[in-house]
Amino acid sequence: MGDFWVFGYGSLMWRPGFAHVETQRARLHGYRRALCVTSHVHRGTPERPGLVLGLDRGGSCLGLAFRVPGDLRDEVVGYLRARELVTLVYLERLLPVRLDGGGTVPALTYVVDRGHEQYAGALEVDEAAxxxxxxxxxxxxxxxxxxxxVAHLKxxxxxxxxxxxxxxxxxxxxP
Incomplete structure (x- = not known):
């Protein structure tokens, strides 16, 4: 199998954790970056949950696309599934992203499952904070x-x- 692409919109952008041979800015249409996932483990507890990023429906999201060599497919997909699908709040999808360098490619992407109990929904800025x-x-x-x-995005x-x-x-x- 040939090379494939992975789309990152949050911590994957600055800490992908997998081997890749190319990185390009890319835009995913139809989804937006949002603090829409309740975190009971990594950034909160069951008693005091926090929020982490997810791709929620609507708008578009500018992120990074990573090109991964085809011979690393099983290794990288296994790593991503272990990282992203722990509580199954994300759905693994192959979605088209538009590369800044030109063209559109299918990219492995993790979007929020709106039916999952950890889905926090669309929040106002004050409520998210x-x-x-x-x-x-x-x-x-x-x-x-x-x-x-935010610092890495900037x-x-x-x-x-x-x-x-x-x-x-x-x-x-x-002051």
Whole structure:
């Protein structure tokens, strides 16, 4: 089998964790980046859940597409499934992404399952910030996850105004 593409929109963008031979900015139409997944383990607890990113229906999402050599397909797909499908809140899909370098390619993508109990739905900026603030899980503070994601997006020249709004609510105003 030939090379294949993986689309990253959150932590996969700055910590893919798998071998790849090319990275391009890419846009996925029909889905948007959102803090729409309740986290009971990595960024929260059952008593104080946090929020992590998911691809939810509507709009479009600018992210990164990673080209993976075909001979690594089983290894990389196995890694991604272990990472993304732990609680089955994401659905694995092969969706078309438009590469900045030109052309459209099918990319392995993980979108939120709206029927899953961890789906938080569409949240206003203030509500998302309230849920993120103070939540801590085995992977660390939820605020750190959001602020780190926003910083990496900005470093890549990607603006996500909704997520920026959440991050602004998490940072105390400077005197």
């Amino acid at each position: 309230r849920r993120v603030s103070g939540a801590v899980g085995v992977s660390g503070a939820n605020e750190e996850y959001v602020l780190n994601t 470093a890549l020249g990607i603006r996500d105004h909704w997520l920026d709004g959440v991050a602004e609510k998490l940072v105390p105003p400077q």
